[in-house]
Amino acid sequence: MNLKKYFLPKGWTEKKISEDTYLLTIPQEELEAWKIKRWKKDNVEKLIRENGFHMKSEGRSGTIYFVQENQVCEIYFEVSGVKEFDILISFEGLTEWELPERKTIGKTEKEEILEKLKIWLKEKKIKSDL
Structure with missing residues (x-):
């Protein structure tokens, strides 16, 4: 496979920095479409009715969704590769409420x-790097 010859999807750009x-x-439109698709898969419209994580x-x-008074924010996570977590x-990366409208946190x-997240993780017995 020749990695020097490939095509980017329409609208994507690439800039050589080194x-x-x-x-x-x-x-941004594509990123938003991906987000909406993920929200549908994760049933966010149902989650928004129940406060908590x-x-x-x-x-x-x-994603860990945090719901507070019909507002939703998203906290990204990855499975750890070490036994400690x-x-x-x-x-x-948490900077804003996503729903019902974008608003800075x-x-x-x-x-x-x-x-609250630390307490919730402890209750769920989930070890994290926080």
Whole structure:
């Protein structure tokens, strides 16, 4: 297979940033379509009715949805490759409520979500890197 000859999907761009490194850009519309598809698969419209955390996995990664007063935010995680942790959580990526409308999560609010998440993980006996 000749890796030098390949085609990007329509709208995707690639920028060479070093001899062997490229920056791939995917159109925002496509990213949003993927997100909506994932929400449908994860039944987010039902989850939004129940406050708390809801974990949805797909393969070696997934999303922890946090619902508070009909607002939903997403916390990405991956299955850990070490015995010390069950999952690795990308909490620093949490910046906004996704539904019902996008809204920035404030620093204090984010800290509160983190504390609630730690309690929930402990109750579920899930070892994380938090």
